[in-house]
Amino acid sequence: MGKQLFFAVVVAICVSLFCVGRVFGYLDAIPRLTVAGVPLALCGVAAFASIGYLTLRGRPFSFAYATAFYFFCIVTGYLWMLPGSQIPYNHAVAFVSAFASGTFFMLATLSISARLPAIGLPTGTATILPLGSLLIAAATVIVGTRYSFRLVSLSEIYSFRNELDFPGPLRYANGIVLSSLLPFAGAFFIETRRYALAGAALVLMASFYPITLTKFSMFAPFWFLFLLALAYVVRPRTAIVLSILLPILVGLASLPIDMAQQKSIYHIFGLINFRMFAIPSISLDVYNGFFATHHPTWFCQINVVRTIFGCDYDPQLGVEIAKAYPLGNFNASFLSTEGIASVGPLLAPATAVLCGVVIAIGSSTASHLPPRFVLLSSSIVVQQLINVPLSTALLSHGAALLFLLWYLMPASALAPVALPPPAIKKRPATLSEA
Template sequence: MNDRAVQLVPGFGWPQARLAVLAYAHLMACAASLYFITAVDSFPGVLSSDQSHLAAAILNVVAFSPVVLLFAIGRFSFGYLVGFYFYILVLGYLWLIEFSLLDYDHRLALTSIVLSALAFLAPALFITAPVRQAVVIPARSFHKLPSVILIASAAIIGIGSLYNLKLVDLTEMYKYRAEVALPVYLRYAVWIFSSALLPFAFACFVVSKRIIQAGVALFLMLLFYPIMLTKMALFAPVWLLFLALVSKLVEARRATILSFFLPVFVGVVCALLYKAGLIPLKPGMVYFGIVNNRMIAIPSLALEVYNNYFSGHPLTHFCQINVVKFVVACPYDEPIWAVMAKAYELGAFNASLFATEGVASVGLVLAPVSALVCGLIIALGNRLSSGLPPRFVLLSTGILPQVLLNVPLSTALLTNGVGLLFLLWYVAPRSAFDQTSTATTAAGEQPKTTAVVGTS
């Protein structure tokens, strides 16, 4: 039977239903991950391992789960990708808050984060109308841009290696990362190229089927690891390759959900196999710690510690943004992540926009307003990328959801190159992408495109 001929409710047919089922399967995998995390006392002094709180945590997740249906009806966009990852962040916090050992107003925090999530998702998911292009790069110049990015990246890697070049494993990474001292200009260049420009180049090469150049882009991303000594630099090439494979098999919305679901599901399977005695501790739990713990628990835990800290300390009023310090007196003379590291001994604790632009900057009551503004900024990215192939947008922003889960939006816009990526989307000639088929009439489906970016 034709999917488009069957409508469960107006605007919600079988394609949307299948997407909803996939999203709910992911929620179950996340809930299982969170259960293992809280059951083994992963964060002593911050979270309780008392399973008497389990029912309340499950109830929070179930109550918030219908919001995921927005992703079944929404069209793919930059905001769709970021919004889904943020939805899981909020879901994780709603679980963890029931195990909280920290002293702050938990009911107010719960209400605030739910309203913040809704305020963010509304514009991020549904404001997608295109912006008229006043400036467009000539197609010939745009075709050459990915290669220019590769050359510039190689130059930056060469310069960076003069300041720091250490091949160390993950167990020693944090020890040596504290010694990394790059000039300010080089530090910005390293983050912008590794987070935004090289993924942009990789996306150009993939959609134009230039496989060798795409491989070179991934190799250059890997070469940033000895300079930066971050997990992001080490795993980013693998992550982008994974996204490229998934997005080749399914359309962009399903690829978004699967990009989170598949790694988390493997971690849950590892945890179950370990509990059943079928695999040893180290391989299964190392994977679970790197993937499930890092993707779900840590970003959600940031809300826990930020809520606690700023319930008894002055708000930043956005003074974590350097330019704001010129007009607003700042109660902190260190970066907020450093303040959190000293207060909780959980490492360098950067956090997402919900914790930093929200809780830390304006407090729980006004956090939903801040989330709305941030959602509008993400919606601007939707509008500037409108008309580009969904797979291209997905791959060019492949690293950014992981970045935005762990750093403020204000930092990501400048330091991680999100603002520059917005500009590149805006000036990209849509004629560089040959649209050879029309959009399906099913709600939420996107046109299939055959790209000719970079072809001679």
């Protein structure tokens, strides 16, 4: 990753979030950075970006690298917006906490590069894993359609989503299949050049939208294809950087067009720059504000802890946040949940280290696999990690299962399937040859 490309991402994030504040700043929970606050924001971002560049520079691609870079972007965005925060809490403590959490997470994630001893499944046996994943996905879709199936636009999903009532096992299956099993199967079939089966995985991935009615399920197959296209033209490490930079630039390019047409809804900019990239950073601001006046959860949002010790909060902290701020169900990454919400800003850097160790161990299960396969098979899980708690990503969205599948998959099974040579037709003998 070149220095110019790295800092281009940093600049793009800052410009994008400045525009987000201008466009959506009428919402009380959205930071509105003023010109007077820019110098302070620049100092914080410059310091953190320098540490991020030195930490990420020269690292080979891995799942840990992808996760570390995405969380670097989240913290960069928060440090940039913090001087414009409209929520009262101790901003100085929050700055130090976010800076330390981001730094310690990157160091913990990228410093552990141990290679686990491989189990060594036979190549023939290992191919059952993606085929089984595809069959499980098909069964999950079929069962899901019995509970819900509506072909509606994104603007209409909220009219029907409250009616969804999946059984617990099916609800878990939906998240695990969409986030882990199908990307794993799709990546495997692409690597082995079984494109028909890869297409089937994408079709099944798209089938979850009319069942679950979530924006995430709508765009999951497109995100997979976007990373696939990048992986064919650049190395996976550069693909991760461009997966942030290119969408942000597209959203920024759409903003003046919508403004010139005096549109009240900024579809592309709102979806990409606000919902996809700004919200993970804004969540740090919102959670800091909420838990400045509420006691920490001490991890009671996790079902096991809740069962033993009880809990005063809804198991989905996003529901609690929605009661205080008009932003909907505001789920967030481990920086906000296992960090700020669970232990407070002072101890949040310690939980960031522990989360970094978990990610590093998960990444080591794929150390023997091709980088492009790891990039594609983790494409959706990484997006979940920046939007939901780590415990939720590991269990409800199948990240832990994906780590196990990586560990069981031998690199030899990812060799492209050899096609039989074309049959050579013999030319009929001429009279002279006869």
